[in-house]
Amino acid sequence: DTATVLLMGKTPLCHPSIMGRKAVMRRLGYRSKYRHMEDMDLFARALAMGVKFYALPEILLQYRIHSASISAQHEAAQMSQRARIVKEMMNSITETTAYDEQIDQFVRSVSYGQRIDDEARDFFKQHMLAINAVLSKLGITASEEWQKKQQWLAGVGIDE
Incomplete structure (x- = not known):
């Protein structure tokens, strides 16, 4: 489920508890352009x-x-960075033509329960198909949570 959670714009792992290959971590490193979201970018x-x-x-x-945590202090910046990270990841794996605002709205609604309107609905369907293609390309079976999100988008929770 870590891949689908990440593709939905959430950080799937608690950074202080990860273990990984040192060579991979060094090769990827942290990028300062995603300040306070370096872990999600790395993942x-x-x-x-x-x-x-x-x-x-x-x-x-x-x-x-x-309330004094980094996440609490920089919540707004982190939310917009989540969208940029998802967009960048999608573009690196498959061909996507989404705009930052569309991905941002997708992350906010699908991952955090904010409502969407009919205009966004078509984009979301296309974006979810693109995520399915990414999962397939990576050889990952869609998680139960992802399948529930697809059902949600099919009509439940929209504009309610």
């Missing part, structure tokens, strides 16, 4: 290269959430 570029991610079912980390 997206790794996925585009064909790196597989696995999440263990055990809880390995206690993570304290508070």
